[in-house]
Amino acid sequence: MRFLLSRFSTIGLLLGVLFLAASLTPSLIPRDPVLQGILGGVVLALGHLVGRIIEALWRLADMPVLRGRLWRVVRGVLWATVLGTLGLALRYSHVWQNDLRLRMGIEPATGAHFLQVLFLAGAVFAVLFAAGQIVAAFARLVRSRLYRVMPRRRADVLGFLLVGIALFILTRDGLLDTTIRAMDSSFEAAQNLFDTAPPPPTEARIPGSPASVIDWEAMGEPGRDFVTSGPDAAVISAFTGRPALDPIRVYVGRANAQTPQARADLALAELQRLGAFDRRILVVTSPTGTGWMDPGSHDPLEYMHGGDIATVAVQYSYLQSPYALLFETSTGLDQATATVSTIHDYWRRLPEETRPRLYIHGLSLGAWSSMYATTLFHLVNDPIAGAFWAGPPFPSDFWNRVQRARTEGSPWVLPRIGDGSLIRYAARGEGGDAGTADWGAMRIMFLQYPSDPIVFFDPFSTFRPPVWMGEPPGDGVSPHLRFMPIVTQLQLGLDMALSTTAPAGYGHSYHAQDYIEPWVQVTAPEGWTDADTERLKAHCDNGFQVGCSNR
Template identity: 60%
Template sequence: MLGVMFFAMSLTPSLIPRGPMVQGILGGLVMAIGYLGGRIAALIWFAVDFPRLSQPTSRILLLLLVGLALASLAFTLTASLTWQNDLRTKMGMQTVDSLNAVSVLVVASATFAVAFLIGASLANLFRSIRIRLLRFMPPRRANVLGLITVVLILFVVTRDGIIDTVVTSLDESYEAAQKLFENAPPRPSEARMTGSAASLVDWARMGQPGREFVTSGPDAKAIAAFTGKPALDPIRVYVGRANGRTPKERADLALAELKRTGAFSRKVLIVVSPTGTGWMDPGAHDPVEYMHGGDIATVATQYSYLQSPLALILETNSGLDQARATLATVHEYWKTLPPGTRPRLYVHGLSLGAWSSMHATNLFRLVGDAIDGAFWAGPPFPSNFWNYSQNARVPGSPWVLPKIGDGSLVRYASHVADASDAEAEWGEMRIVFLQYSSDPIVFYDPRSLWRPPPWMNEAPAEDTSAHLRFMPIVTQFQLALDLALAFGTPEGHGHAYYAQDYIAPWVQVTAPDDWTAKDTQRLKVHCDIGLQHGCKNNGLNPSD
């Protein structure tokens, strides 16, 4: 009955709308957790020799529990369609006519059965080990050592066996695919471009994301046509994972290529940490090149071939090490240049790139001869710098769009705010976070297993459900599943960041010369319809 109650609670809404298949998987998993919790409670009850209820009393209690569980299930099944459609409407998604309750129940039952079989297999493994240990030791010791043995076996198999093998094979396969990409565009013919015959970066080893980045984006002609003023060709430098054996080698190569291309003579230089696969969002980079008339250089170094969720879990240190090496190398050289002639230096990252970029932007980058600013979009919840900023919010300001001090150093933007509203003018350094209130990558909270995240204690945001309620354990699984669904939302919601919401924050951070609010609006329109230069972006590529 506890399992059925958990299943009923799983039908309540969370941050991302769910279809019948996803809802069934979620329901089956939390049902298994509820069932396991009931079994553990019973085991403890009998282990400490608590009294058992009489048969008549236990039957009455059972009937009450069955009635409560079934009533809860009936209510949530009936209301779930309304809840999900309400969330879809707020995100501009098409509503559905049916919950497909039969499909949900079938998938949930199958998922529960699989989880039950896994649990039964582990229980049998424990019993088998315990029986063998009983030949040499008393029962209590056999129980403890048997449990420890099972835990160790699981740890070794999953962490040091299966996971390591999967990570290695994935990295090797992605590396091979990116090196031998048969449909790759030809090497750039212009010597100024990274990957050309004159470049220090080997085109064959750069990989697909890097090739696409350096060969796309607006050129001087396109920028001049938009601004009505003379423009330069933006400089884009990209170093692939296979272009160097270590993070330091790749960072040194990136610096050498920046010098070769004359990047340090530009007005603006942006050091970017890409997503897990090395992908660079055109919606983030094309607009800022327009607003600075092409007098800008951007550099990025790839650290993984894995998709961002896998890279976050399985290659945690790779992104952090590479981001730290790249920013340190570029910043240390930049500090040696005369302040009056060197470019303004900014850092940027999206999603996992934001996390690694924040890690690299340590105290040494923020004091003394510091960087000029940072723009981080969709910062993942483990990001230390983001968490520090969030917890420093002005009391009473919402968790999803907080105010930090007087706004002279740190500001926030979203699909309903552009980081222009603050009590004070910008200081010497400008930092902006772009985050959507419905983005679980940002607002997932591991502690939601036993307590509500801070944003759940506040009034619902524009694109979150008014019916969202905290439920111990169940909410944790709902938000965890939302992480996987975050890439499939319409632009401007979930983890689908796009050009229109990058533009105004970039203006706030980089302060382009002679730029007006009308220019911002013109660029938004241009990026919405200007497909010829890739300025439009419909959100983060799900494969990245």
């Protein structure tokens, strides 16, 4: 026991407990006691590690060290202060989390579960500390072997490098194994390819039918759901009171062809077969990582335009968006580029007076990939009519450039760009109509919630606060949120993993009602009124009916 205790650092434990107290403060997404305990254990271990590093650097610099009675007094004062801070954080953590829940319309938690949080934090810390001890023992073993054949300083440097390489290989292989298992699970659960596919449709107007160039079984479940769901002409006509068309929906699954270009060519061929270029509106959209298409976005748009619309999507991954973002980054970008370029190249050769108005759309990872694919050529040379991107991930280059061009004084979470004639922003309850000038020939819209960590995570926030933390809190964001070095970065990282668990209208859960006004602004439906917008919102708010359904 004495040997084990000698491995603890007093400064490290003090810093770790401070990190634990800081982790109890709110971030963007509510946390339950289990997740809070896990987060607390991680930051406790990280704080201990940082303390050990500070101690090592202090001694390496030969700085004075407190000893004896003075050190015992100082240590006692420090422990009393740190434990008092932890006690206050524990006391208020329940209040902070419930305040955040209430802001999102979630039922408040009935208990604080302090003991559960502390127990889990201690257990996670013990596991991580034991892992660190094993690594340290391995490093000592490597150095001791090297001491026999080379000078100590050289052995220390080489030993550090060898241990680092070994840890990298071990972590890499474990990470790849986890990723492969996640891929396999996602493939089986979300796609239902080939043998498990339901019978193909018989109507020629539906992709995957006998008349289609797209194989039904290879399309995958997200694609099959997309092309067979949504409002048809009868449902749209019943809502609008006017004659309507059956909307055209085209979806090409990843398994439908081997390369991004081959899949894009299939999508174009199916659009041609179905007469999509004779419609008033054509939307090229990029799905999320799994291939999912949000009906809350596409169904209302079909109501607005009386079904005189075609929508096309091509799948690029089977993985959940976070996995696809990390391990299949290029596949989404390559597929979106091939799809947008192929369709735009065909579209621009059509007579300008008869071709449909062309729009680009995407949600989450689909927003990132479709933004990447929408190059200057598509915006200037035979430009598209507009674009609508929801929940753009923080690495999106185009989004970042637009954000940095915001009008001085406008908030980072809902900025103003110039006079609003080209680019506008929408949020929950904000329809994107806040421009000081009328729309120009092209209309670009971003929909983002202030509480969405996928959008507002900042990879450089380890030691500096994100821009939005220096502004008044946005809708659904706790006023108690404060920046704390290192800890805030880990809180926001956990928030990203939990982002889709937030209720509709918060986090990364985008709501059908919040798509409607931005789509009206971007596509300007003929004869559409504010009263129509409110009726459609009410229609979509009735639940999981035909059209306007949510995730």
